[in-house]
Amino acid sequence: MNNIIRKNPATMPAPVGEYSHVTIIPKNSTLYTFSGQIGVDHEGNIPERHTQQVVNTFKNIERALKSEHLTAENIIKVNVWSVDAINWNHFYEVWSNFFDVNPSMTIAYITALGLPEIKIEIEILAAAPE
Template identity: 55%
Template sequence: MNNKITRKNPTQVPSPVGNYSHLTIIPKNATMYALSGQIGVGVSGELPSSLSEQVKNTLKNIQFILESEGLNADNVVKVNIWQQKK
């Protein structure tokens, strides 16, 4: 039984325009993790003024959460990012 996430790009459709796959297959009976509410605050609680530093912190926080469960970026299926407008 295959227990790995599989990503495919069928040849019948145009290639993706970015670094993603058109189709992701999650195996039956796989454990699914849902992360939510990750913001740009650093480990010590500071919120950088620059958006790029906030994004870096957010991605680091996600990485730390994944690692706490023995996972990595290969296990991520989807990420949604919202920017709050002032």
């Protein structure tokens, strides 16, 4: 059973997106940090379109989680870096197909990522109560 608590305190403004202001991890949980994932496919190709990179990035996040026997419910924090404007309708469509819960999240627009063809990178932190 996942005992991670996500909440938006009444003393704060409502989130402007699909995230929680506060995430509480129970004692004796294992913390997992994952490298930022990019939109590369299984063959090593990076698509030109930002929207396809978003889809591939979430697929790679799912693979990373499965490698540790975790699911999206275990994600406690998401950091998103994008060099292009994010198509929010598309992003949240992909997001809602992936998440049943809304972890804490930070989004930043930056000028460049590790390779010129990379348009978005998403890093996650996860926890699994013992």
